[in-house]
Structure formats: structure tokens, C-alpha cells
Amino acid sequence: MLSHLKILTVTHKRTNLNEIGNFVIKSNDNTGLQAKLERLKQQFQLDELFYLSTCNRVMYLFVTNHELDESFTSHFFQSINPDLPLVTIEQIKDIVYGLEGEDAMEHLLEVAASIDSLVIGERQILGQMREAYEQSKNWGLSGDFIRIIFQQAVQAAKSVYANTRIGDKPVSIVSLAIQKLLKSNLPKEARILLVGAGQTNALAAKFLAKHDYNNVTVFNRSIEKAEKIASTVDGTAYPLSQLEEFTGGFDGMIVCTGATEAIITPALYNRLLAGEKGQKVVIDLAIPNNVDTAVVDEFDLHYIEIEGLRQLAKENLAFREQEIVKAKKLLVNFLQEMPTLIQQRRLEMAMRQVPEEIKAVKAKAINEVFQKEVATLDDTTRELLERMLTYMEKKCIGIPMKAARELTL
Numbered sequence: 001m002l003s004h005l006k007i008l009t010v011t012h013k014r015t016n017l018n019e020i021g022n023f024v025i026k027s028n029d030n031t032g033l034q035a036k037l038e039r040l041k042q043q044f045q046l047d048e049l050f051y052l053s054t055c056n057r058v059m060y061l062f063v064t065n066h067e068l069d070e071s072f073t074s075h076f077f078q079s080i081n082p083d084l085p086l087v088t089i090e091q092i093k094d095i096v097y098g099l100e101g102e103d104a105m106e107h108l109l110e111v112a113a114s115i116d117s118l119v120i121g122e123r124q125i126l127g128q129m130r131e132a133y134e135q136s137k138n139w140g141l142s143g144d145f146i147r148i149i150f151q152q153a154v155q156a157a158k159s160v161y162a163n164t165r166i167g168d169k170p171v172s173i174v175s176l177a178i179q180k181l182l183k184s185n186l187p188k189e190a191r192i193l194l195v196g197a198g199q200t201n202a203l204a205a206k207f208l209a210k211h212d213y214n215n216v217t218v219f220n221r222s223i224e225k226a227e228k229i230a231s232t233v234d235g236t237a238y239p240l241s242q243l244e245e246f247t248g249g250f251d252g253m254i255v256c257t258g259a260t261e262a263i264i265t266p267a268l269y270n271r272l273l274a275g276e277k278g279q280k281v282v283i284d285l286a287i288p289n290n291v292d293t294a295v296v297d298e299f300d301l302h303y304i305e306i307e308g309l310r311q312l313a314k315e316n317l318a319f320r321e322q323e324i325v326k327a328k329k330l331l332v333n334f335l336q337e338m339p340t341l342i343q344q345r346r347l348e349m350a351m352r353q354v355p356e357e358i359k360a361v362k363a364k365a366i367n368e369v370f371q372k373e374v375a376t377l378d379d380t381t382r383e384l385l386e387r388m389l390t391y392m393e394k395k396c397i398g399i400p401m402k403a404a405r406e407l408t409l
Helices: 017-023 030-043 070-080 086-090 101-112 124-138 144-163 173-183 199-210 223-232 240-245 266-273 293-298 306-322 324-351 354-369 371-375 379-407
Strands: 005-011 048-054 057-063 097-100 192-195 216-220 236-239 252-255 280-284 301-305
Touching (some): 005 017, 005 070, 005 101, 030 048, 048 124, 057 144, 101 324, 216 223, 236 240, 240 266, 266 293, 293 301
Parallel strands (some): 216 236, 252 280
């Protein structure tokens, strides 16, 4: 049965992230997505189907006896995206991973354990997989077989996270910056300025909220974006044009805008200090830097900039990669268990009618085959007969079940 497990997947390892969009199912809502997946399942006569789409991969996991040759793969993705460029179709065997049987199961385990992720050790993928599985199950796309392999993948991932340090040491620039900020011992009530409201500072705001910093003021050219980010930290939003007029002072500042030159000049920084003394924490996550080098030279501040964080990110990622060897050794055990788990489930399914059939034999014996003889028995004897048959019924049910369990050990 494991030989019927197939995966077609496109990841960051074989193509750039923008190209992955050519292989996802495009839909405006879940109703449309469900309908397209149902058609896909029917069109290719798939027994079960699981669909996962993230920022750096798309995976189609299914159960079928079809061979995953180049013709099947091309037809499959042309059905998903009729506008797939000809050059992509011609190169599809170099872009798409086609995996079957044990290789497919091994890949699923590595994805769940974040060994195959763009950022190794990020646990977000397991949550995304859980959500995708619940969706496929609720829509009736997946069944008993995918349930078994998915449960095994979840258990394997938990074992990797619990028994290795693959998730230790932050590797994203923003998370490292916030870690630096936390180490500076800024109190939770510290006044923090967020200058810029792009994706980087949006993520920074989420980290601030996670660590209970809620005295945050956001400045951005677009006030709408500033307000959206401010809402995540119960902060206040202003247009960037009002930054020079701000007199509330600050303890920490995180700067990241699309400006191509420094916007935090010595003059502006001095005004933002509002006459206060003491060291401030300034995090500059922009390229090129948004904080003028003269600010770093002239004022008392703990300056954190992106180049220093990048080097630390590389070191941390190298540490995580060392843990992959340990993780893969753990996954081998879960992979080797799969044939036994599948065999156990097949026996369970095959024998689930046994109890009812034994009950039916008992009922027929009493009510049909030996009806006349049973009718001549007194109440005490009849009750004894019933108890004897019920005892035998339970024992007869247990014998094949025990034998089935022993066969799979």
C-alpha cells in the first residue's frame, strides 16, 4: 500500500520562489479551492488527496496506482494551470520532484520536521500542515491512509523538535534584532518608535506584542499602514511627516523604510531625544541604512544594524544544519514503522465485520437452527445457555484479533 503513496512537489530548492506560483491552485476563496481539488481528484482518479501551499513550496500528496512519469506530471500541472509557460512544461522534470512509496514518506517526514524548509528548524510548517490536513479531511479529499501517514509525520516532527536542537537559535533578521533588544533589558513600558510600516516592521511589531511591549508609536508615509501595525501592539500611528514634531521621547527605536538615504540625521535624532540623557537602543533594519553614521558617532546609543545581524543569522543557521544529522536518524525509526502501521490498519479494516458476523451466527443458532430444542428448555437452563454462548462469542472475537496483532509484530 505504501507504494501507492505519491508526491508531486515544487520547492525553493529547484526554482525561485516567484515561479512556485505557477504550480499552485489559484482560487479566490475556499469554496473555489475545494471545487478545484475535487475535480483534480476525480480527473486523475486519485483515491485520496492532500494539498499544501506555503511561501516556499507547493505539495500534492495523493494515493494512486498511477506511475509518476513525465507525461503524468505535465498533464497534472497543465490541468492545474492551463497557462503554464511552454518553457516550464519542457523543463518540468527538472522543476518538479516526483516521489513514490518510501521516498515519498521520507520526504513528508522531513517536511514536517522542517529539515526541508527554506529556514531549517522553523516550526511554522507543522502548523501549516495540520491546517491543510484538516481542510483535506473536512472536504472529504483524504481518507484513512493519509490519516495514518499524517499522524506518523506529526509524531516524527515532535520527536525531532524534542530530541534535537534544530529549532534553537533564531535565524531571521527581525527575530535576532528583537533578541538583541530584549538583552538590552528595556522594561516592558519602554517607549518604542517604529519608523516605517513595511513587512519588516510589521513582523517586528508582532514580536514586540509577543513580548508585551505596548508603548509603541508608529510613523509611516501611509497612515493606513501605520495604523494597521499600531493595532497589533495597541500603539499610536502618525504620518512620517510628523516625526520631526514628535516630543514624546523614546527608549528604543526600530527603523526600516524604503528611503535610499539616511532619514535619522543627527539633527532629527537630537530633537527626538527631547532633552533626555542616557543610552537609547536603535535598531536599523534598512538597506541602505536609515540611520546616519554621524548619529552613531555623536550620541550615546546601543546601535544594532543589519550587517551584524546577518553574520549572526548565518552562524545560527550553520548550527541548525549540524542538527539535521541527528534529526534524520530519528526519522529513520518512524519511516521503518510505516509498513507495520499500514498492515495493522489493513487487518483492522478487514476484520471489523468479524464481531457482527459472530453475533449473527449466535442469533441464528438460537432463533433458527436450534429453535425447537431451545424452546423446550426451562428458564434456568436457557439462561445458562445464553451465558455460555455469550462467553464463547467474546472469546471467538478475541482470537482473530490477537492473531492479527501478533502477525504485525
